[in-house]
Amino acid sequence: MNIIETEKLSYKYDDGSYALRDVDLTFEKGRITSVLGANGAGKSTLFLNMNGVLHPTNGKVRFCGEDIKYDKKSLNELRRRVGIVFQDPDDQLFSASVFQDVSFGAMNLKLDRSEVISRTESALKRVGIEHLKDNPTHALSFGQKKRAAIAGILVMRPEVIILDEPTAGLDPMGVSSLMGLLKDICRSEGATIIISTHDIDVVPVYSDYIYVLDKGEVLKGGTPEEIFRDPDALRAHNLRLPRIAHLLEVLNKADGIDLDFSKSTISAARRELLKLIRTDTIL
Amino acid sequence: MIIDSLAYASRLRTIAAVQKLIFSAAAMIICIAANSFAISALTAAVMLFMIIRVGGTRAKNVFKLMCIPVIFIAASAAAIVVSIGSDSSAMICAVKIGGAYLGVSASGIAAAARTSAKALGAVSCMYFLSLTTPMTDLFSLLRKSPLPDFIAEIAELIYRYIFVLFDAAERIRIAQETRLGYATLKTSYRSTAQLASNLFMRAFRQADRTYTALASRGYEGEINVISERQKISARFCVFSAAYILTVTAAALFAGKAGI
Ligand SMILES: Nc1ncnc2c1ncn2[C@@H]1O[C@H](COP(=O)(O)OP(=O)(O)OP(=O)(O)O)[C@@H](O)[C@H]1O
Ligand SMILES: [Mg+2]
Secondary structure (H helix, E strand, O other): OOEEEEEEEEOOOOOOOEEEEEEEEEEEOOOOHHHHHOOOHHHHHHHHHHHHOOOOEEEEEEEEEOOOOOOOHHHHHHHHEEEEEEEOOOHOOOOOHHHHHOOOOOOHHOHHHHHHHHHHHHHHHHOOOOHOOOOOOHHOOHHHHHHHHHHHHHOOOOOEEEEOOOOOOOOHHHHHHHHHHHHHHHHHHHOOEEEEOOOOOHHHOOOOOOEEEEEEEEEEEHHHHHHHHHHHHHHHHOOOHHHHHHHHHHHOOOOHHHHHHHOOOOHHHHHHHHHHHHHOOOO | HHHHHHHHOOOOHHHHHHHHHHHHHHHHHHHHOOOOOHHHHHHHHHHHHHHHHHHOOOOOHHHHHHHHHHHHHHHHHHHHHHEEOOOOOOOOEEEEEOEEEEEEEEHHHHHHHHHHHHHHHHHHHHHHHHHHOHHHHHHHHHHHOOOHHHHHHHHHHHHHHHHHHHHHHHHHHHHHHOOOOOHHHHHHHHHHHHHHHHHHHHHHHHHHHHHHHHHHHOOOOOOOOOOOOOOOOOOHHHHHHHHHHHHHHHHHHHHHHHH
């Protein structure tokens, strides 16, 4: 089932330039979908349209099969169910206290006090900053602010979580623990995760599906294997293969070894290589 | 901003904000109402003791902060000390200017001392509150107060985004400086103007984006956040009550004795 769909979605900024043009996308429920694209491809604009913050210039956004309506009541309902973590955490963190900021979304759900506190504490723990809950927001590092912003959405337990470049600015362990956390939320709670990222190497590890955007248009959609099968198309649009796949591609093209370079995770590549070694075609 | 980070580090931070507010307000009222040199000095001494010894804030930092009001107090004290009169008999020393005397009298010195001490006592009460209580705790208090909620909300948003804009200003300044924006007086003027106008634009855009972000977390015109309940400290209650009672009694005595 598709939880969010866009149909011929176009968005024009006030200065007259189109940031999105006739975008048709579908996001399947309970999956992790990545949106790739160079800087300025339109990822952030797309996300803001999907949560009703920006109104499409043309076309439609559908949530659970129904067109989004832009009256106040429907928007509140939508925002309850579709949470978005912004690219810049300073846009999102409005409170001087980390704990209070994270509690904000839960309070707006009109939950009772003890539930708000327990959700806030568990969200802080899940993103790994429970020791900072009493710190002032302005004293956090960038990556810590990013985590606080993510916790601020987790407390709402939305059906869809949209994250605009969640891995930017996180340390390597932070990236893998965040992606692990998202995968866990997706698998155990059935949430739908939509992320944009420039971190190509983590994409195949966590994504069920990938869209590639360029200059406001959808270039391609597919599973990681489908997307990475055509590296030249990616390069033409300022993207690249994951390092692992790149290695396999070089081995394949430069050394003529029979390898499937759409295998872009460590475990898939390992299997691919082991197969070769075992059959001894390598020598 | 440094005040706030000192407050976060203070050992008295965990005492409920409302208790500290009551304590410092009561101490300030007594200090002002008593209008006595001795009581003012006592108030200042107790507050500084609480901030430095009990709270653990470094004395150097506290005295640095104290310098600011002290300069103003000294300036106004000077104005009180010097008096003008047609008669120089009450003055300790005086200069004759035209038909009047400009001089310093004993009563003038006493009044100046009393007023300065009173101001210093009141200021140290304020410092006690602000050096032991982070702004966020005060905002929570403000929310619970009978004042309209939007006052607390606006105060908090302003406070938060001061840091964001300060950061932005600092980044712009560094970016300009590394490209020789402040190399000569002329470029300095230009860079400063650009910094100001950029910051202004940024503030506008920031407001827009913050509203967007709030809206996508269910903002409907009211900022509801949970404030952690602070436990009331019985020890501090007892201490406050004892302080208020003793100092009030001392103030009555000091009033009679005229010190
Ligand atoms: N407020 C705005 N006004 C006018 N044009 C804008 C505005 N915001 C973005 N754009 C333009 O819209 C296009 C898409 O921008 P968008 O922010 O969606 O890109 P993005 O894919 O998120 O890029 P990045 O990877 O850098 O975050 C860009 O060409 C950008 O210049
Ligand atoms: Mg973006």
